[in-house]
Amino acid sequence: MTTSHELPPGFSPAQRYGLLLVALAAVAPNLVGSAFNIAYNQIQIEPMLKPHQLDRFGACWRLFNLVIYPIGVLVLATPLLWVEPVHRALVAGRPVEPRSLLYAQRFAVNLPWWVLRIVSVCWLICIPVFGAALLLGDEPVDREVLWHLATSFVIAGMIAVTQCFFAVELASQRLLFPVYFQHDLPCDTPGAYPLSITGRGLMFGVSAVASPIIALVLLLVLPEASRQTPEFGLSVGAVAIAFGLTTAWMLGRLVALPVRRLKDAAVRVAEGDLDVRVDDLRADDFGPLIDRFNRMVEGLRERERLQETFGRHVGHEAARQILARGAGLGGTEMIVTVMFVDVRDFTAHSSRHDPDEVVSVLNIFFREAVETIESHGGMVNKFLGDGLMALFGVSGGSENHALAAVRAATAMQERLRSATRELEQAGWPGLRIGIGVNTGPAIVGSIGSPRRQEFTAIGDTVNIASRVETLTKPLARCLLITEATRLRLPADFPIEALPPQWVKGREEPIAVFAPTSDSPLAAGQCD
Template sequence: MQPTPLSTASDIAANRRVWTFVERHGLLLVGISPIVANLIGSAFNILYNQQQIWPILSVAQRERFDLCWQLFNLLVYPIAVACWAAPLVWLRSTHRALLVGDKVEESTLVSAQRLVINLPWWILIVAGVSWFICIPVFPAALAMVPGKLSPVVVGHLITSFVTASLIAITHSFFAVELVSQRALYPVFFRQTSMANVPGAVPLSITARGILWALSAVVSPIVSLVLILLVQDPQHHSPAFGLAVGVVAIAFGLTTAWMLSKLIAVPVRQLRDASMRVSDGDLDVRVNLQRADDFGPLIEGFNTMVQGLQERERLQETFGRHVGQEAARQILQQGEGLVGNEQEITVMFVDVRNFTAHSSTHSPQEVVSALNIFFRLAVETIESHGGMVNKFLGDGFMALFGIGTQQTNHAFQAVRAAQQLFQSLEIVSEELEQVGWPGLQIGVGINTGSAIVGSIGSPKRLEYTAIGDTVNVASRVESLTKTLGHSLLITENTRHYLPEELSCIPVPPQTVKGKGEPLRISAIAEK
């Protein structure tokens, strides 16, 4: 059982018992994986010989035929088995070391990885030579028997061996590849990538299609054509030809099933994973080890998702420092000095009596109180569509209407300020516990045009707003200390507010930087 492609750590842990068995006996499982295909191919070959060839042989030819297949099985098959087992035996020490976590020399590990990927080709060579050598050997052995060897016998022998070999060889290839992927790849490529292993020749999708065609298309067609070409009216049975076609087609379908496991499974898993990513799940990974065309694709997909996850984490961390909206704006603008003129509302907030309180309390107590206040302020400002742009020691500057088509940002700023005053009462007990009961603030709000964006030098940028609108908002906040009102707004802001919002007229005030007195209004804190 293989872990699901979208499995989490807990899913994989739940499957460890099964995987441990498969991994520990992986070499044995790979070694026996081609047996079934070759046994069925041999059974087909024997049945064909008994039905089609044995009846048309002479007594002497039958004796030679029996002697030939006995010697062949005694000599060639053991050699073929030894050739197939040799690389598996060589892999045993490396396999065992990797299972127990021992360190393996780099050159040895690379050689083992290359061999694991190339195992399907090795069984293709071993099985191919073992089967196709029968084609010249058996006719030659029968030709040495006194008497004429009928061309029909030769034709049937070729038909028998070609059909059986195509079935056995292609199925052996796919069987070894499937079992290797499940049993050996997780062991030999647990810490390394399968991409670009020197000397490895993974089967491409195109080559896989060709092999499938050999088993599912060429094999049955060739078998039936050869049977038709070597018909013997005295011994030919149409039913046997039909049986040959059915058997060949059945094996072709089996090959198609194995091919679907090798191609459809990774395609489906990549599709499901991409859908989960589109839904916002960046923890998904495709846990498949493939050395073919899907290997780089899967590795690239996982790298991409990891990059997206890192980007989200970076944006989240970045947003904690500059504000989520500012982070989005900066990422959209990219690098460089960028500033655009926008109609915004600027809010300045200042904590009252900060200097006096700091002189009688420890820095830790002061910071604890400010953290409570700033946490409350950020939540309140952002809940009304604004962003805290910068902290100013004992206060902060907030911007409303940044990067949006929002036309009611002035009203949202006023509502945020009123809620901020109300929320201070909610956290009054927390503030009292850290030594600052009755913390008071002053708020100044102004609306107008400002340059908003990344401003500074190429080596050090700051996302902020600059302009007379910002300066006036700061001056208005300073007036709260002398006018006896904690929330003041300019006439520009008042212009955007609904008529039903009650404002308290305040005499025009002269502020630094403005030649004419500034028209302002006070708003109730609740």
């Protein structure tokens, strides 16, 4: 119904001529119903009419087709003509005044009801018009003729009207909704009255069940006619059943299809695919359901994005712990192994290099350290400028978290040695680290204020681990562990005791241990 020959992107040719196709969807069921009605009249009614009555009957048909049908078509097409400029503008991508757009949206949702009213009146008015045409003649009319007349219009009308409603609704959803609801939802349209699922079931019952049964019952109450033309009775039943099956197919498109799409989308979400979206535009009960489903998936996608971003900043294990423990302050006392890692001579190196080079080196170091710690079941708790603090045993993934921490420390040294070439290119070929490990009780949880919190471990165990790490440089050792950690290692673990060391905050020296000099554990970039 538009005059433009260029189709803007996003709209199919069918949507471009959507109003015309919707109108044809309303006409098609009525043409079939009219063909059925004409066949019924020719076979059942006209043989029962006298010549003069037959002439009046034919004249009534001609007058009805010349007057009533054109009026019905005009009334049916009037709102289509009103909304056509809006349709043309939307398809062309031009802006539309909000009030006009709202009218078009309401029209698209309520169009099946408008068609239902007009078509029902046109079919029902046939009964008194044709009955009066025969009764007003000079010859008496057999009551059986009037019964057949009403039967023909009732059967054809019931089938045509319900078929017309579903056809227009289906066509409107496919052709008009994508044009009129580019930024809005049909289910949110004020003044719209879509058919509910319950009402749809009732109308389906009328078309697929009641219409065939009523058609056969009306024929059975005319035993004489049924005996004269039994084939016609079977034909009526077959036609009614065929229309019922057609209604069932359209109902499947209107009901079963969105259910299947929602089910498939839910399965994909359950499998972890959060890029799924159900794009059906529905004004009925499925509209809010589809909208809520899409919002739910968007919320899950946003939550996963935030958790992924959150995890990159605090660590994935820390993110899981925070989400599992809730947003409140406080913690739980646990036996954990704490690791502190520090880059040697970082201040001196920073003073001789540009900030970009310093950051590049740190990123290489942190990448290798984080991957190593997490692969051994640990959790990087925080970055400390040129070092980090890691916790083992927080997630409960490893019973012997002390051994996991020591093995992670050894693997970290090996990975840094493998990254020597990359470190050279970044400007620090001689990067060295020191690692201190301690095991003991600590309070693990969220501390801070209600507005700003941090997930960490607090306690003397943490303090000792930090102090032990500072001893690695004067003792010229890559890795130092405390006696509490040593007691959790296997008896044959290649490690040796060093002289007790004084550390800040302790009244007595503490026992420290390091890998034996001939052990592979002693190798690393710490010399």
